[in-house]
Amino acid sequence: MPDGTTGVKETVAAVRNVADRIEEEREYLTELDSAIGDADHGANLDRGFQAAVEQVEALEDPTPEEIVQTVGTALLSEVGGAAGPLYGGGLMQASGELADGVTAETTIAFAEAYLKSVQERGDAAVGQKTMVDTLVPAVHTYRKSIEQDDLSPLAALAKTVAACERGVDFTLPIKAEKGRASYLGWRSVGHQDPGATSTLFIVEEILATARETMEAEGDVEEDARSPTTPDGVKNQEG
Ligand code: ADP
Ligand code: MG
Numbered sequence: 001m002p003d004g005t006t007g008v009k010e011t012v013a014a015v016r017n018v019a020d021r022i023e024e025e026r027e028y029l030t031e032l033d034s035a036i037g038d039a040d041h042g043a044n045l046d047r048g049f050q051a052a053v054e055q056v057e058a059l060e061d062p063t064p065e066e067i068v069q070t071v072g073t074a075l076l077s078e079v080g081g082a083a084g085p086l087y088g089g090g091l092m093q094a095s096g097e098l099a100d101g102v103t104a105e106t107t108i109a110f111a112e113a114y115l116k117s118v119q120e121r122g123d124a125a126v127g128q129k130t131m132v133d134t135l136v137p138a139v140h141t142y143r144k145s146i147e148q149d150d151l152s153p154l155a156a157l158a159k160t161v162a163a164c165e166r167g168v169d170f171t172l173p174i175k176a177e178k179g180r181a182s183y184l185g186w187r188s189v190g191h192q193d194p195g196a197t198s199t200l201f202i203v204e205e206i207l208a209t210a211r212e213t214m215e216a217e218g219d220v221e222e223d224a225r226s227p228t229t230p231d232g233v234k235n236q237e238g
Contacts, residue, residue, distance in 0.1 A: 004063045007102025011064040014209040015056050015071055019049035021205045022198065032194040036181040040081060041194040048079035048088070064102050068095035068110075082179045083195055086118050086131065093117040104146050104153045111139045128177035129188060131195035134167035138203055154214055157207040164200040171196045 022029075022045050029042030052074035056067050068091050076088025094113035098106050115135050119125075124132040141163035145156035171193035176182045181193070 004065065004099055004101050006100075007064050007098075008062065008067070010209060010213050011067045011098075011102060012056060012062075013212065014206050015049075015067065016053055017205040017209050018202050019053045021201050022046050022049045025198070025201055029194050029198055032192055032197055035191045036176060036184055036188045037194060038081075038180060041083060041198065044079045044081055044083060045075075045087075045198055048075040048084065051078045064098040065095050068098055082122070083131075083198070086122050086195075089121055090114045090117040104156075107153065108143050108146060111142055115139045122178060124178040127174060129171045129174050129181060129193050129196075130176075130178050131193070131199045133171050133193065134164045134196040134199040134203075137163040137167045138199070154207075154210050157203075157210055161200070161204055161207050164203045168192060168196045168200050 022042075026042035026046045029045065030039050031042075033039050033041035049071075052071040055070050055074050056062070059066060059070060062070070072088045072091030072093075072095060074088070075091065076084055078084070079088060091114065094110050094117060097110040097113050100106050115132075118135060119132060122130065122132070124130040126133055126136050138160050142156050142160045145151040145159045146153065149156075151159065169192075172191065173189060175186055176184060176188035176193070179195075181188045181191075
């Protein structure tokens, strides 16, 4: 039976993997932000996630809720700009959904609470060239994959990454209507949104962490349906 401590080591591993990835992608994110912003997205996020890892590693026997809360606080105080309050505030607000640990159910609630918070804070809708263009399809796909298509959380995450990739591509041909990039108006067309891209990297690392964990435990195949469905039922979407 899951309790508030289910998924602690996976959550810590995810934070480390995300921080490493953001560090690796710092220059690339900066390049994207220099085209339609002020060239700080990579450096800001990197500083924030490095602080987050340090603070998470200093916690004693944390729960997933406390880990995510700590990451949110670190991002809120270290990242700045538009992304700091959106990423940091969103994580802080959504962390409570992990009070019963990390399960398919709690992660759906977490993803939805995070999206809701980002949209309440930033007031952006799909099509305005922001991280919301990645997040909305991601959250929708994750929930649908688990609740309607009966996929395992790992398979659902793989579909979620694919949805994020489409979201990132979608930002390229559209005009920015929120944040700094909106000052450019039509000149923002043809550029990929930095925040939508960093959101993809984060979700990719959550998937990579889930894969590592499942492999270590010799657990379910990625294209298998949820363990709660009868044996032999195959994923029809292939
Ligand atoms: P700043 O624009 O203040 O320098 P960053 O460079 O860190 O902040 O982050 C820019 C990213 O923030 C954008 O690429 C976009 O995805 C996201 N963003 C900006 N404004 C909003 C908003 N109102 N709602 C959602 N996301 C936003
Ligand atoms: Mg910027």
